[in-house]
Amino acid sequence: xxxxNVAVVGATGAVGTKIIEKLIERKFPIKSLKLLxxxxxAGSTIQINGEDYVVxxxxxxxxxxxxIAFFSAGGSITEHFAKHAIEAGALVIDNTSxxxxxxxxxxxxxxxxxDAIREHNGLIANPNCSTIQMVAALKGVKDQxxxxxxIVSTYQAVSGAGADAIEELKQxxxxxxxxxxxxxxxxxxxxxxxxxxxxxxxxxxxxxxxxGDYTLEELKMMNETRKIFDDxxxxxxxxxxxxxxxxxxxxxxxxxxxxxxxTVDQLKEAIRSVPNVVLQDDPSQQLYPMPLFAEGTDExxxxxxxxxxxxxxGFHLWIVADNLIKGAALNSVQIAETYLEQQ
Amino acid sequence: xxxxNVAVVGATGAVGTKIIEKLIERKFPIKSLKLLxxxxxAGSTIQINGEDYVVxxxxxxxxxxxxIAFFSAGGSITEHFAKHAIEAGALVIDNTSxxxxxxxxxxxxxxxxxDAIREHNGLIANPNCSTIQMVAALKGVKDQxxxxxxIVSTYQAVSGAGADAIEELKQxxxxxxxxxxxxxxxxxxxxxxxxxxxxxxxxxxxxxxxxGDYTLEELKMMNETRKIFDDxxxxxxxxxxxxxxxxxxxxxxxxxxxxxxxTVDQLKEAIRSVPNVVLQDDPSQQLYPMPLFAEGTDExxxxxxxxxxxxxxGFHLWIVADNLIKGAALNSVQIAETYLEQQ
Numbered sequence: 001x002x003x004x005n006v007a008v009v010g011a012t013g014a015v016g017t018k019i020i021e022k023l024i025e026r027k028f029p030i031k032s033l034k035l036l037x038x039x040x041x042a043g044s045t046i047q048i049n050g051e052d053y054v055v056x057x058x059x060x061x062x063x064x065x066x067x068i069a070f071f072s073a074g075g076s077i078t079e080h081f082a083k084h085a086i087e088a089g090a091l092v093i094d095n096t097s098x099x100x101x102x103x104x105x106x107x108x109x110x111x112x113x114x115d116a117i118r119e120h121n122g123l124i125a126n127p128n129c130s131t132i133q134m135v136a137a138l139k140g141v142k143d144q145x146x147x148x149x150x151i152v153s154t155y156q157a158v159s160g161a162g163a164d165a166i167e168e169l170k171q172x173x174x175x176x177x178x179x180x181x182x183x184x185x186x187x188x189x190x191x192x193x194x195x196x197x198x199x200x201x202x203x204x205x206x207x208x209x210x211x212g213d214y215t216l217e218e219l220k221m222m223n224e225t226r227k228i229f230d231d232x233x234x235x236x237x238x239x240x241x242x243x244x245x246x247x248x249x250x251x252x253x254x255x256x257x258x259x260x261x262x263t264v265d266q267l268k269e270a271i272r273s274v275p276n277v278v279l280q281d282d283p284s285q286q287l288y289p290m291p292l293f294a295e296g297t298d299e300x301x302x303x304x305x306x307x308x309x310x311x312x313x314g315f316h317l318w319i320v321a322d323n324l325i326k327g328a329a330l331n332s333v334q335i336a337e338t339y340l341e342q343q
Numbered sequence: 344x345x346x347x348n349v350a351v352v353g354a355t356g357a358v359g360t361k362i363i364e365k366l367i368e369r370k371f372p373i374k375s376l377k378l379l380x381x382x383x384x385a386g387s388t389i390q391i392n393g394e395d396y397v398v399x400x401x402x403x404x405x406x407x408x409x410x411i412a413f414f415s416a417g418g419s420i421t422e423h424f425a426k427h428a429i430e431a432g433a434l435v436i437d438n439t440s441x442x443x444x445x446x447x448x449x450x451x452x453x454x455x456x457x458d459a460i461r462e463h464n465g466l467i468a469n470p471n472c473s474t475i476q477m478v479a480a481l482k483g484v485k486d487q488x489x490x491x492x493x494i495v496s497t498y499q500a501v502s503g504a505g506a507d508a509i510e511e512l513k514q515x516x517x518x519x520x521x522x523x524x525x526x527x528x529x530x531x532x533x534x535x536x537x538x539x540x541x542x543x544x545x546x547x548x549x550x551x552x553x554x555g556d557y558t559l560e561e562l563k564m565m566n567e568t569r570k571i572f573d574d575x576x577x578x579x580x581x582x583x584x585x586x587x588x589x590x591x592x593x594x595x596x597x598x599x600x601x602x603x604x605x606t607v608d609q610l611k612e613a614i615r616s617v618p619n620v621v622l623q624d625d626p627s628q629q630l631y632p633m634p635l636f637a638e639g640t641d642e643x644x645x646x647x648x649x650x651x652x653x654x655x656x657g658f659h660l661w662i663v664a665d666n667l668i669k670g671a672a673l674n675s676v677q678i679a680e681t682y683l684e685q686q
Binding site: 170194197205221285 | 372388416492494496498501512513516517519522523535536539540542543544545546547548552555556557565578580582584586587589591593595597607628629631632633634635636638646647648649650651652654657658659661667
C-alpha cells in the first residue's frame with residue numbers, strides 16, 4: 001500500500017491526540033507525520049513510538065506534500081486552513097461541524113455509508129459524536145426493515161466539550177456538600193453567556209440555541225442523521241443533555257420501522273450484523289451498555305432493546321460509545337482507511 | 344378544622360423525615376404525632392419545633408386512635424401493617440408501590456385527580472416519584488388538548504434509592520482518577536445481584552427487570568400514568584435511567600396531542616395553568632430546569648418546550664422536580680390536605 005504523508009491539525013487536543021494514537025495502533029501507512037497546532041502549542045514535542053515530534057504552528061503553507069490532513073481544531077481553523085490543504089493536494093478529513101451539511105461534502109461513518117467517500121471534493125466530514133454512534137447502531141435495522149421515525153434523548157459526557165470541561169467536572173466533584181455553590185466557567189458551552197455546575201447536575205443544553213428553540217447539537221443530530229442515511233423523509237427529533245460523566249455518550253432511542261411484523265430477536269440480529277457494533281443485552285445478567293465501561297473502547301454498544309407496548313412497529317434501544325474514539329478520532333481514521341481501500 | 348392524630352411509619356427515613364418537615368411547614372392540623380420505624384430505630388428521638396419525639400417500633404397495635412397514617416417504609420411494611428391501621432380507623436396514605444395498581448385504591452396527585460380520593464377504601468396510594476412530576480406537568484395539556492401518546496426517558500437522582508445510595512455516590516465521587524475501579528454495593532438496586540458504580544456513570548436500570556424486558560420502574564411509569572389520568576387508551580412508553588445526581592429527577596418527554604393545531608405558546612399556557620407547575624423556558628436567557636437547582640423546592644419545573652419538526656401534533660418537553668419532596672413527601676401531605684378539604 002502507498003505510504004502517506006499525514007498531517008494532524010489540532011494535534012495537542014483531546015481528539016487530535018487520539019487520532020495520532022489510532023493511526024499508530026492501526027498501523028496506518030504513514031510515510032511522514034506532521035503535527036500542527038496553535039501558536040501557543042508550537043515548539044512542544046510529542047513522543048510517538050519512542051520518537052520525538054515537534055509540534056508546528058498551523059499555517060497556509062504547512063500542507064505542501066501532505067496527502068491526508070486530519071482537522072480537529074475547531075470550525076474556524078477548518079474554515080481558514082482547509083482550502084489551503086486541499087489546494088496543496090491533500091485530502092482533508094474534518095472533525096468539526098464547519099462543512100458537514102455543505103452540499104458536495106461527504107459526511108461519513110464507514111460502517112454506514114462508505115461509498116459517499118468517492119464523491120468527495122477534497123474534504124470529507126466526520127459527523128457529530130452523538131450522530132456517529134446512533135447511525136452505526138441503527139445501520140442494520142435501517143437496511144433490513146426501514147426506519148421512518150426516530151426520537152432520541154442523549155446522555156452526553158463532558159469530554160465532548162474538551163479538556164477544560166473534564167477539569168471543571170473533576171474540581172466540582174470534590175465539593176459534594178456545597179455542590180449548589182460550585183463555580184462554573186465552561187459548561188454548558190464555552191461560548192454561552194451563562195455557565196452552570198455540571199457535577200451532580202444535568203444540563204439540558206449542549207452548544208448554543210438555534211431554530212425552533214432546538215440547540216445546535218440537537219439540530220446537528222437531526223440533520224446529519226438524515227444526510228448520512230441519505231433519507232430526507234425520515235423524521236428525526238433530538239433532545240441533547242450533558243451529564244457528570246467524563247467520557248462515553250449514552251442515548252435512549254425510540255424508532256419506528258417501515259414494517260410492523262419485526263420481532264425483538266430479528267431486531268437484535270440486525271443490530272449485531274454491523275461491524276464494530278456490539279449487542280450487550282441480557283436483563284437476566286443485568287447486561288447493558290454503560291459509559292464508564294465503554295471509555296477507551298472502539299465499539300458501539302447497544303442494549304435495553306424492547307418492543308413498544310402499543311406501537312407494533314415501535315422499538316426502544318440504549319446506545320453507548322466512547323465519544324472521543326468512535327465518536328471522533330477512530331471514525332476519522334477509519335474514513336482515511338476506507339478512502340485508501342477504495343483507491 | 345378538625346385536629347388530627349397523625350402517625351408517620353418510616354419516620355427516620357429520607358422521605359419520612361421530609362413528610363414530618365412538610366406537615367409542620369404547611370401547618371397541618373396535628374393534634375398528636377406518632378413516629379414509627381423499625382426496631383433498630385425505635386427509642387431514638389427526633390426534635391420537632393423544639394420538642395423531642397421518641398420513635399416507637401411499628402406494631403399492629405400502634406395505630407389505635409390514629410386518624411391519618413403516612414407509610415413510607417417499603418412495600419413489605421405497608422403490606423403487613425396497613426390493614427391494621429385501616430382497621431383501627433386510620434386513613435393510610437402510602438408512599439410505596441404495594442397497592443398503587445390495586446383496584447379500589449386511588450392513586451393521587453392532588454393537582455391532577457383530587458376527586459379520586461373520595462373513592463378510597465381506607466388507603467390512598469402516592470404514585471412513583473417520576474410519575475408524579477410528569478402527570479403534574481402534563482395535566483393542563485391533557486385537559487385542554489388531549490394527549491394520546493407519550494414517550495419518556497428519565498434522568499433520575501440517587502436519593503430515590505435511599506440514604507445509602509447518596510453515601511455511595513459521595514464516596515465514589517472522591518475517586519475521579521480510578522473511577523472505573525469504584526466499588527459498588529447499592530445501585531442500580533439493593534435487591535439486584537450485580538452492582539455498578541454510579542459516579543461518572545449512567546445506569547439504564549432502576550429497580551429489577553419485568554415484563555417485556557422493561558424494568559419495574561419503567562412499568563410503574565407506564566401503568567401509573569394511565570391510572571392517574573384514567574385513560575387506558577393513552578400510549579405510554581418509558582426508559583428509566585439513574586445518574587450521578589443527588590436529588591432531582593429530570594425527564595425528556597415527547598407527547599402527541601389529539602389536536603394538530605396547537606402552538607408552542609398555547610402549550611406553554613396550558614402547562615402554566617396548573618398549580619405548583621412552573622414554566623422555566625427562555626433559551627435567550629439559557630433558562631431551563633436543572634435538578635441541582637430544583638433540590639429543596641416544592642414545584643414541578645418545565646422547560647425546553649419545542650414543537651416536533653415533522654409531526655404537527657408532537658411536542659418535546661423537559662420536566663424536573665425534587666423527587667423526595669413533590670415526588671414523595673409533599674405529594675403525600677397534599678393528599679392528606681385535600682382529603683381534609685373534601686370532608
